[in-house]
Amino acid sequence: xxxxxxxxxxxxxTGVTVRTVRYYVQQGLLPSPGTGxxxxxxxxxxxxxxxxxxxxxxxxxLVEIRRRLEGLDLHGVQALxxxxxTTTAAAPAAAAGDxxxxxxxxxxxxxxxxxxxxxxxxxATSRSASPTTPVNIVAVRxxxxxxxxxxxxxxxxxxxxxxxxxxxVERIIEAALRILNEP
Numbered sequence: 001x002x003x004x005x006x007x008x009x010x011x012x013x014t015g016v017t018v019r020t021v022r023y024y025v026q027q028g029l030l031p032s033p034g035t036g037x038x039x040x041x042x043x044x045x046x047x048x049x050x051x052x053x054x055x056x057x058x059x060x061x062l063v064e065i066r067r068r069l070e071g072l073d074l075h076g077v078q079a080l081x082x083x084x085x086t087t088t089a090a091a092p093a094a095a096a097g098d099x100x101x102x103x104x105x106x107x108x109x110x111x112x113x114x115x116x117x118x119x120x121x122x123x124a125t126s127r128s129a130s131p132t133t134p135v136n137i138v139a140v141r142x143x144x145x146x147x148x149x150x151x152x153x154x155x156x157x158x159x160x161x162x163x164x165x166x167x168x169v170e171r172i173i174e175a176a177l178r179i180l181n182e183p
Contacts, residue, residue, distance in 0.1 A: 004040040007033075014049040021045075024052065026143060027160070029066050044074045051081045063162050149176050 002013075011018055024030040030048055033039040048069065055065045072080065147155040155176065157169050 002043050002046060004042060005046075007039065007041065010041045010045060010049070013046060014053065016049060016053070021049070024049070027062065027066065028143075029062065029069060044077065047074065047077045047081055051077055054081070061162070063160055147173060149173070150180055153180070 005013070007018055007021060011021060021030065025032055029052060030045055033041050033045065051069070052065055055068065060068075068080075069077070143159050145157045145159050147157065149155055153176075155169075155173065161169065
């Protein structure tokens with residue numbers, strides 16, 4: 001286990017830039033370490049960054065990566081990180097390329113994409129807690145877009161969204177404006 005580290009140390013250990021870390025915090029991929037020059041990063045930040053990099057190498061978009069990371073605690077991230085690193089190390093490079101091609105084909109066809117080889121199932125203990133296990137709730141920042149539909153009506157949408165979800169949001173806005181403009 002690694003103790004606390006500053007932003008520069010985290011960047012050196014993971015090979016990402018300061019700008020990337022700040023972007024991931026803003027997008028909700030990483031928990032906020034606090035603000036100012038005294039912000040400290042923990043083992044969870046390091047492991048999440050490593051997992052994000054592995055999933056990016058499997059050509060997953062950030063929207064999908066965020067979906068997979070939501071609700072995972074440190075142990076869930078470590079389990080997924082460990083399973084994907086052993087899977088990636090054992091699998092030939094062509095398999096990762098095939099997974100990316102399958103994913104892109106599924107997205108273009110408009111069907112739910114097949115699971116990517118680096119994403120093993122998350123252990124049940126990571127997904128949900130038993131009634132006797134305390135649940136750690138972590139505040140996650142994510143950018144929300146406020147869309148004004150009228151003087152007292154707003155639609156809030158978390159960004160970024162997938163292309164399909166953006167189309168659905170546009171249809172919702174069109175329908176809402178049509179309904180609001182009815183006599």
